[in-house]
Each structure stands twice: as C-alpha cells, then as structure tokens.
Amino acid sequence: MNTYDLSPSNLGYFVFSASDLDAWKDFSLNIVGMGLSEQQSDEQLSLRIDNQAQRFIFEKSSHDDLAAVGWQFDTEQELEQLVEHIKGENVEITLADAALCENRCVEKIYTCLDPNGVRHELYFGPAIAPLHQPFSSPVLVGNFIAGALGAGHFVAVTQDLPATKNFYLNVLCLRLSDYIRAELGPGGPVLDTTFLHTKTGRHHSAAMAAMPFPKKLHHFMVQSDNMNDVGMAYERCKKAGLPIVMELGHHPNDQMFSFYVQTPGGFVLEFGWGGIVIDEKDWNVRSYSQLSDWGHQQPAN
Numbered sequence: 001m002n003t004y005d006l007s008p009s010n011l012g013y014f015v016f017s018a019s020d021l022d023a024w025k026d027f028s029l030n031i032v033g034m035g036l037s038e039q040q041s042d043e044q045l046s047l048r049i050d051n052q053a054q055r056f057i058f059e060k061s062s063h064d065d066l067a068a069v070g071w072q073f074d075t076e077q078e079l080e081q082l083v084e085h086i087k088g089e090n091v092e093i094t095l096a097d098a099a100l101c102e103n104r105c106v107e108k109i110y111t112c113l114d115p116n117g118v119r120h121e122l123y124f125g126p127a128i129a130p131l132h133q134p135f136s137s138p139v140l141v142g143n144f145i146a147g148a149l150g151a152g153h154f155v156a157v158t159q160d161l162p163a164t165k166n167f168y169l170n171v172l173c174l175r176l177s178d179y180i181r182a183e184l185g186p187g188g189p190v191l192d193t194t195f196l197h198t199k200t201g202r203h204h205s206a207a208m209a210a211m212p213f214p215k216k217l218h219h220f221m222v223q224s225d226n227m228n229d230v231g232m233a234y235e236r237c238k239k240a241g242l243p244i245v246m247e248l249g250h251h252p253n254d255q256m257f258s259f260y261v262q263t264p265g266g267f268v269l270e271f272g273w274g275g276i277v278i279d280e281k282d283w284n285v286r287s288y289s290q291l292s293d294w295g296h297q298q299p300a301n
C-alpha cells in the first residue's frame with residue numbers, strides 16, 4: 001500500500017501536561033469557549049469542542065507542555081495497517097492498556113514517541129457524547145470546526161528538523177501541504193516551517209519548525225465557523241489582560257484569519273476562522289515567503 005493511503009483520518013485529541021488546572025479551566029471555558037467533558041478528576045481536566053466526548057486533556061504535572069497527540073483512524077483495520085508500517089520503519093510502537101483507552105475515551109490505542117519526545121497515540125473508536133448533551137458554549141456565536149476534521153492543529157518545536165520531518169511524513173504518513181520560509185523580522189533568521197495534513201484534509205493538523213522556544217509546541221489552534229468569534233475571543237483576551245502574542249492577521253497558506261494569545265501553559269493558542277480544507281484532486285504543494293498576508297504583528301509593549 002502507498003504510504004499516502006496510510007495517513008490517519010485526523011488529529012482527534014490533544015494531551016497537555018499542566019501545572020495549574022484551575023487556570024486552564026478558566027481560560028478554556030470562559031476565554032476560548034470549550035466545554036467540560038463528563039470525565040473530570042483532581043488530576044485531569046477534560047474538555048469538549050463538539051460531540052466527541054473528549055478533545056483536550058490536561059494532566060496535572062510539575063511542568064507545562066504538549067504531552068501527546070491522538071491520531072484518529074476510521075476503522076481498526078486502518079489503524080493496524082499504519083502500525084504494521086511503523087514497525088517496518090524500526091520505530092518502537094506499543095499497544096496501550098485498557099486504563100489508557102478508558103482515560104482517552106477510545107477503543108484501542110498504540111503509542112510511539114517522536115524524535116522530540118512527544119507521544120503519539122494512534123487510536124480508533126472515540127466515544128461520542130449523549131445526544132441530550134450537545135456541545136454548546138455561552139461565549140461563542142458559532143461552533144468549533146472539529147468533527148471529521150479533528151480537534152485543530154499544532155506547530156511542533158524541534159531542534160532536529162530533518163528527523164522530525166522524516167517521522168511525521170514517513171513514519172506517521174501525514175501528507176505534505178506546503179512550506180513557509182520567512183524572515184523573523186527584517187533581516188532576521190529564516191523560519192523554515194513545514195505543514196502537513198491528514199486524510200480528511202484540514203489544511204494542516206501538524207506543522208514543524210526549528211525555533212528557539214522552550215516547549216515542544218509553539219501553539220495549538222482551534223477554529224470557529226463564525227468570523228465574529230475571532231474578534232469576540234480577542235476582546236475577551238484583552239479584557240482579561242492576557243498577553244496577545246500576535247495580533248489579528250491572515251496566513252497565506254491555510255487562509256486562516258486569527259490571533260495568538262499566551263495560554264496558562266506558557267505556549268500559545270491560535271484562535272482562527274476561515275482555514276481551508278485540502279482537496280487532494282487539485283492540490284499543488286507550494287512554498288510561501290511570508291508568514292502572514294497582513295497583521296499578526298507582535299504587540300509593542
């Protein structure tokens with residue numbers, strides 16, 4: 001089978017290490033507009049953004065970083081096909097126990113580590129919330145775009161870009177979307193970012209760049225289907241005195257209108273609208289020379 005066909009369906013969930021669950025709860029519910037999942041404990045905050053039972057998991061920890069990402073497969077057969085491929089790439093991959101499956105609210109998981117120490121949880125069979133508990137947020141006017149497109153995207157920080165690209169492209173079998181190679185400020189170093197998508201085509205589920213940043217991810221992104229939610233989330237951040245990392249702006253590759261705010265974990269959230277879905281039939285990989293068409297400036301302060 002062509003490795004192109006082995007791609008996961010989507011990026012189904014995120015797992016973060018978090019030192020302050022209360023701060024994340026306030027930020028996620030009242031600023032971002034996520035909702036609580038049924039499963040909660042003193043050690044774990046679990047959140048929804050659609051009808052899937054759990055999309056964002058925060059595990060109590062002494063530090064703050066990305067712990068794991070969950071890659072969803074539509075069927076057990078598709079999951080097993082990629083696992084066989086990964087074994088052939090000489091990457092250690094392990095069948096998870098029932099406790100992890102229960103914690104993640106899925107049927108079956110295999111785990112492996114990438115070159116940066118992020119755990120990848122390959123799974124199928126996510127739990128769906130009961131019909132009488134539809135997702136809704138009192139602070140959103142629209143809905144998060146999730147479902148078959150997955151929870152969102154993230155940008156991984158690496159100090160070994162070739163090994164990381166090889167892992168995501170040739171081990172996980174994600175698909176190349178495009179590149180942005182842009183100067184960080186006039187005359188500054190060039191940031192070389194590679195963007196990758198999954199089978200269902202959200203422009204990118206993962207991107208990666210070598211950059212001076214002390215976490216395993218630079219940011220994760222959630223997307224609303226209503227442009228007003230971007231502006232209203234921006235206003236909630238300003239009102240709460242949260243540090244804006246990049247002002248409102250527009251990316252040339254995924255067409256996302258968004259802003260970036262610092263999270264309680266020290267890494268960044270991108271809140272966006274308008275990101276495109278890739279149609280494989282007429283997709284051409286391109287290389288862009290700027291991160292943003294307009295905006296996304298770092299605030300002067």
Ligand SMILES: [Fe+2]
Nearest residue numbers: 153219221270
């Ligand atoms: Fe992003």
